[in-house]
Structure formats: structure tokens, C-alpha cells
Amino acid sequence: MQAEFQARRISKRRADEVKKSGNLGRALLMNTFNGIIIIEPVGSNLGDGDIMSPEEADYELQPVWHLGPRTMLRDARKRLGLEAEAGHLVGA
Numbered sequence: 001m002q003a004e005f006q007a008r009r010i011s012k013r014r015a016d017e018v019k020k021s022g023n024l025g026r027a028l029l030m031n032t033f034n035g036i037i038i039i040e041p042v043g044s045n046l047g048d049g050d051i052m053s054p055e056e057a058d059y060e061l062q063p064v065w066h067l068g069p070r071t072m073l074r075d076a077r078k079r080l081g082l083e084a085e086a087g088h089l090v091g092a
Helices: 012-021 054-060 070-079
Strands: 005-010 026-031 035-040
Touching: 005 012, 005 054, 012 026, 012 035, 026 070
Parallel strands: none
Antiparallel strands: 005 035, 026 035
């Protein structure tokens, strides 16, 4: 089964451009301590950084790093096919 979504870094400038253009669509912008990550449909090329491996995305999308709502974090992890219960997410 091929992944429908991918995670990649995105610069603040590019994130602002994507938001203003209205092209965010099904993508999610995730604010983390290490920068902004976009969860985008494969092939959409919204981000301007390298595509993350599943292991890197799993590490970066942990409650300890995420600055936004936990529901958004759970949704992002689900879209990437990662265990939704990572870290402290059980019962959150």
C-alpha cells in the first residue's frame, strides 16, 4: 500500500505563501520546536524541504515537540500511517 501523505519541512516564508494562496487543501501545517512541518498529499510539492522518512516523521511528530492542538497531532500521525498512540497521546 502506497502512502497517501508525506511529511516535509517547510520554511516560514513558504508556509505563509501556501496559506495566502489558499492551496493548503488537505495539507496540515504543524508548528514544532524544530520548525514547521507540512503533512501534504504525495506529489503536491507544497513544502520546500526534504521529504522525511517515516522514522524521522515519527520522531518529529511527538507531543513533546508539537506546539499545537493534540487533535491536530493525532490527525497528522494518522495521515502518515504512524501509530496514533505515540508518546503521551493515549487518552489525550
